[in-house]
Amino acid sequence: MSQVRQVSSLFKIARWGVLGVGLSYGFVHARTLHKDAQVKRIEDAYARKVALIEEAKKKFADLNAAKNGSGGEQFNFEDPNFDADKWVKHLES
Numbered sequence: 019m020s021q022v023r024q025v026s027s028l029f030k031i032a033r034w035g036v037l038g039v040g041l042s043y044g045f046v047h048a049r050t051l052h053k054d055a056q057v058k059r060i061e062d063a064y065a066r067k068v069a070l071i072e073e074a075k076k077k078f079a080d081l082n083a084a085k086n087g088s089g090g091e092q093f094n095f096e097d098p099n100f101d102a103d104k105w106v107k108h109l110e111s
Contacts (some may be wrong), residue, residue, distance in 0.1 A: 093105050 093108070094100065
């Protein structure tokens with residue numbers, strides 16, 4: 019029979035210490051990856067909602083322009099050269 023080799027206590031402690039550090043690093047790294055993935059999912063959902071809102075605004079503008087006729091004249095009430103008679107005629111038509 020062969021003799022069992024004796025391993026020093028320092029080596030045993032170092033091996034367990036490295037195992038503990040590796041497990042701790044793995045846990046922290048997994049949490050970081052999970053958090054980053056969650057943030058990306060939230061940002062993607064927000065971007066999707068913004069895109070849907072922009073699409074709805076475009077469709078509403080197209081429908082609103084179709085209702086108001088092809089003229090679709092815009093009036094700026096803040097303009098110092100605003101012509102109220104022209105606006106009233108537009109409302110009457």
